[in-house]
Amino acid sequence: EAQVTQNPRYLITVTGKKLTVTCSQNMNHEYMSWYRQDPGLGLRQIYYSMNVEVTDKGDVPEGYKVSRKEKRNFPLILESPSPNQTSLYFCASRAQTGDEQFFGPGTRLTVL
């Protein structure tokens, strides 16, 4: 089944404790992206990657890092999480020539 998976789905952590949210897709898509969704603000892009070893900042990259060492994986790293990073996070992928962006099921992160 073609899909985007994220782990963990739910995470409660404390300020300053490094964490990684994994994202993996099995559709051989070139383009992957991370978003955060907050009430009243909609989906905002954090980082995106157009292919392996090619990443770029989105609209709200501060406090986040990403890497794209393999085509299928695009982990999101929070080196020192803070409460304002409490949010619902979505990973997404798309074929280079495709229209549709496929989203993972989301990761609900709470930083205390």
Add this chain to the structure above:
Amino acid sequence: RKEVEQDPGPFNVPEGATVAFNCTYSNSASQSFFWYRQDCRKEPKLLMSVYSSGNEDGRFTAQLNRASQYISLLIRDSKLSDSATYLCVVNVRGFQKLVFGTGTRLLVSP
């Protein structure tokens, strides 16, 4: 001004009603337009792309008005299962960046 604006709703309609949502975008160079559907706490899923000539998929019709910089979504014969948030999405600066509206919530009641 937001790049993509939508009325947040909620739109409360009875089953069988016809409902329309509009979405405005600020960048006249926008090239691609989409409607996504998002159920509560779930991931967004593509509902339909919006083409210049307009397009229809069953009960759903999407229109693009470049002159006035808005897109619309019309839902006919609303079903209970249509209750969701509908996200307007615009490609603003090349296909690497999609800008999402905050969504319009639709509630269809029996």
